[in-house]
Amino acid sequence: METLPGIVIMGASGRMGRMLTHGVLQSDKARLIGCVEKPGHPWVGRDVGEAMGGPRVGLHVTDDAVSAIAQAQAVIDFTAPAVTVATAELAAQARAVHVIGTTGLGDEDLKRLKAAARHAVVVRAGNMSLGVNLLVQLTRKVAAALDEDFDIEVVEAHHRHKVDAPSGTALMLGQAAAEGRGVALSEVEDRGRDGITGERARGAIGFSSIRGGDIVGEHDVIFAGAGERILLRHVATDRAVFARGALKAALWGQGQRPGEYDMLDVLGL
Ligand SMILES: NC(=O)C1=CN([C@@H]2O[C@H](COP(=O)(O)OP(=O)(O)OC[C@H]3O[C@@H](n4cnc5c(N)ncnc54)[C@H](OP(=O)(O)O)[C@@H]3O)[C@@H](O)[C@H]2O)C=CC1
Ligand SMILES: O=C(O)C1=N[C@H](C(=O)O)C[C@H](O)C1
Numbered sequence: 001m002e003t004l005p006g007i008v009i010m011g012a013s014g015r016m017g018r019m020l021t022h023g024v025l026q027s028d029k030a031r032l033i034g035c036v037e038k039p040g041h042p043w044v045g046r047d048v049g050e051a052m053g054g055p056r057v058g059l060h061v062t063d064d065a066v067s068a069i070a071q072a073q074a075v076i077d078f079t080a081p082a083v084t085v086a087t088a089e090l091a092a093q094a095r096a097v098h099v100i101g102t103t104g105l106g107d108e109d110l111k112r113l114k115a116a117a118r119h120a121v122v123v124r125a126g127n128m129s130l131g132v133n134l135l136v137q138l139t140r141k142v143a144a145a146l147d148e149d150f151d152i153e154v155v156e157a158h159h160r161h162k163v164d165a166p167s168g169t170a171l172m173l174g175q176a177a178a179e180g181r182g183v184a185l186s187e188v189e190d191r192g193r194d195g196i197t198g199e200r201a202r203g204a205i206g207f208s209s210i211r212g213g214d215i216v217g218e219h220d221v222i223f224a225g226a227g228e229r230i231l232l233r234h235v236a237t238d239r240a241v242f243a244r245g246a247l248k249a250a251l252w253g254q255g256q257r258p259g260e261y262d263m264l265d266v267l268g269l
Helices: 015-026 065-070 081-094 107-116 130-145 168-181 240-252 263-267
Strands: 006-010 031-036 074-077 097-100 121-124 151-158 189-191 205-211 217-224 229-236 259-261
Touching (some): 006 065, 006 081, 015 031, 015 240, 065 081, 074 240, 081 097, 130 168, 130 229, 130 240, 130 263, 151 168, 168 217, 240 263
Parallel strands (some): 006 074, 074 097, 121 259, 151 205, 189 205
Antiparallel strands (some): 151 217
């Protein structure tokens, strides 16, 4: 009988880490073989089920990422850029699929992920939900159909703990809009307006961020023309949508060639 892929979760105590741990424990397609937290974290050494406030599951949280990942077929990583870059090297050495949900990665981080993807499968997306990935495709289509008489604005809202802006999802949507228009996002993006900004530049793609309370994640793409507006919206109400996508990516990645992939590849969109 074939054994199920063994999965390691990085940042197991985090908002997404708990959701992912729960999702893999519930799955009949994968085995949870490791839960990693940083050295000194109060969960290290504890049974992960008990640490989450439930029954024991017989797996202790570890701070030894090297040993955990060496045994893994996939690593699911929703943490922070520095952790993700270090994890990519370990996943590449183990030839394990690295599923990356972490946002706020810089150009240098992305270069290091590209290097890791020469040896292993890396699936990365700023949003792993089916709904947002469908919205990405719709955004590209609508942007391609309209000219610059329609101003494009991306508005995102998240919980008060989020540390990066614009969100990874907002950047995915902005990128799709730019591709639809046939322009480079870096040439037209307009972030963080404040003060006497002057009139809106024709063809700009604007970004605005709201932070508050426990908002899971909300994204609007607005196409504002003279006398009419088109609104494309996604509202996430449960982080389980991201965890489901990440587990799907970890399973899809088994047997793929080394390289960089995203959720459009996984979902076949
Ligand atoms: N792509 C997608 O679909 C989604 C992406 N995200 C992204 O995922 C990331 C995490 O979000 P969220 O869960 O809300 O954040 P949290 O801060 O709740 O979780 C991050 C976790 O990583 C832990 N961590 C820090 N350093 C290490 C280390 N060296 N080894 C192992 N674990 C470590 C943190 O521990 P400690 O708290 O002690 O520092 C924390 O438990 C963000 O970038 C967010 O934008 C979120 C949702 C969906
Ligand atoms: O930090 C979050 O919470 C989320 N981050 C991702 C992003 O930056 O877009 C995805 C989701 O919106 C939740």
